[in-house]
Amino acid sequence: MSDKLIMFHGFNQEEALGLLKMIKANLAEPREVAFCMTTENNLDWKIRDLIADVTEEHAYMMKMEDDRAASARESESGE
Numbered sequence: 001m002s003d004k005l006i007m008f009h010g011f012n013q014e015e016a017l018g019l020l021k022m023i024k025a026n027l028a029e030p031r032e033v034a035f036c037m038t039t040e041n042n043l044d045w046k047i048r049d050l051i052a053d054v055t056e057e058h059a060y061m062m063k064m065e066d067d068r069a070a071s072a073r074e075s076e077s078g079e
Contacts (some may be wrong), residue, residue: 003055009038034058 006023008016016037024030036042036054045053 003051004033005051005054005058006033006035007038007050007054008035011037013037031062 008019011019020035023035024033027033034054034057036050042050042053
């Protein structure tokens with residue numbers, strides 16, 4: 001997993017989701033990129049800390065997604 005990250009600032013949720021979909025549609029490996037929005041809380045963070053937090057959370061979410069997919073495949077195959 002790389003540390004690729006795109007941060008949105010100043011967009012409402014609808015705008016950010018639209019941009020996210022557009023960007024992911026144009027990436028060769030969209031799962032490699034983490035996305036986040038600025039919040040009242042994280043605006044004061046050091047960028048290094050924000051990148052670490054978001055990429056760690058992204059890696060966890062990708063693992064959970066992979067685990068769910070593997071579980072679904074096992075259920076379908078009767079294992």
